[in-house]
Amino acid sequence: MEGQAKPTRRSKVTGLQDAARLARGALEERPELCLGGLFKQSRPVALVRALLAAGADGLHVYSSPGAGYDVDLMIAAGAVAQVFIPGVTLENRLCPNFRRAVEAGQVTAHALDALTVVGGLMASAHGVPFQPIDALRGSDVLKHNPLLHEIDCPFSGRRIHAVGPIRPRVTFLHAQEADRWGNLRHLSTMVYADQLMARASDMVIASVDRIVPDEVVLDDPSRVTVPSNYVDAVVEVPYGAHPTASFPNYAMDEEHIDAYADLGDAARTGDSTGLDAYITRHLTEPKNQSDYIEAVGGTGYFAVLEAEARNE
Numbered sequence: 001m002e003g004q005a006k007p008t009r010r011s012k013v014t015g016l017q018d019a020a021r022l023a024r025g026a027l028e029e030r031p032e033l034c035l036g037g038l039f040k041q042s043r044p045v046a047l048v049r050a051l052l053a054a055g056a057d058g059l060h061v062y063s064s065p066g067a068g069y070d071v072d073l074m075i076a077a078g079a080v081a082q083v084f085i086p087g088v089t090l091e092n093r094l095c096p097n098f099r100r101a102v103e104a105g106q107v108t109a110h111a112l113d114a115l116t117v118v119g120g121l122m123a124s125a126h127g128v129p130f131q132p133i134d135a136l137r138g139s140d141v142l143k144h145n146p147l148l149h150e151i152d153c154p155f156s157g158r159r160i161h162a163v164g165p166i167r168p169r170v171t172f173l174h175a176q177e178a179d180r181w182g183n184l185r186h187l188s189t190m191v192y193a194d195q196l197m198a199r200a201s202d203m204v205i206a207s208v209d210r211i212v213p214d215e216v217v218l219d220d221p222s223r224v225t226v227p228s229n230y231v232d233a234v235v236e237v238p239y240g241a242h243p244t245a246s247f248p249n250y251a252m253d254e255e256h257i258d259a260y261a262d263l264g265d266a267a268r269t270g271d272s273t274g275l276d277a278y279i280t281r282h283l284t285e286p287k288n289q290s291d292y293i294e295a296v297g298g299t300g301y302f303a304v305l306e307a308e309a310r311n312e
Helices: 016-029 045-053 069-076 096-103 114-126 192-200 214-219 254-268 273-284 289-296 299-309
Strands: 032-035 059-063 080-084 131-133 148-152 159-163 170-178 203-211 233-236
Touching (some): 016 045, 069 096, 069 273, 170 192
């Protein structure tokens, strides 16, 4: 209308601590947190550490079908009450703090399968009351999966299973690039689950290796993997997925993950000294990402991971 001011577009770039405070406030309303990436690829670890530093606890954690280090670290920090993830593993070994907490009854780990998680996220993303799942007949998962229900198929009359919407209050993602408006560009292959979680969630906060100029996105809009209308905030965090990988920028830090797992195994058998020191060094003491980078080994250390990602 004539004389009416045009709406201004707001940058979604924010700081790591501000993003953590935003997430914590939302999670106090409803504690469902979902984590993007897969196993040791593009996990939003810096956002997780910032959330832990902000004092989050009592979380119900969801993920793509495979999680590992980040969820285990959250459990080590005492922030998790329930886990709704098909696989929490370091792939070549067990997640020690996850195992210890579940065995001790400190954390409830629900027996889910990948179909349930994907189906629940699909139901939420599509805005429908449930998603049919017809591939679990004969499986004992049905005896323990709290999200599945048996219903009558209106077309065949058969009894089938269905999962209701999984709608996380907050989802953390990690992508390689974004513009200031929150258009994400995943340059690796770990994309589909992140796209689904973004569409299924109330709030999405993404960390990225770098913020790129608007022209980078405008010149090739087809490379946008999660558009800005699904993203509430974006944080530029160098090495924000460490110790998981962010290909093609840097490789996973297997040495770091193995050392952490050794400390977790020791804690499980009664000696928590090393794990406590690890949490202090990598979680409590760093005030920002620069401090964390120095605690891990400095920029020279990460240059090695960058070279490994380039097969050098």
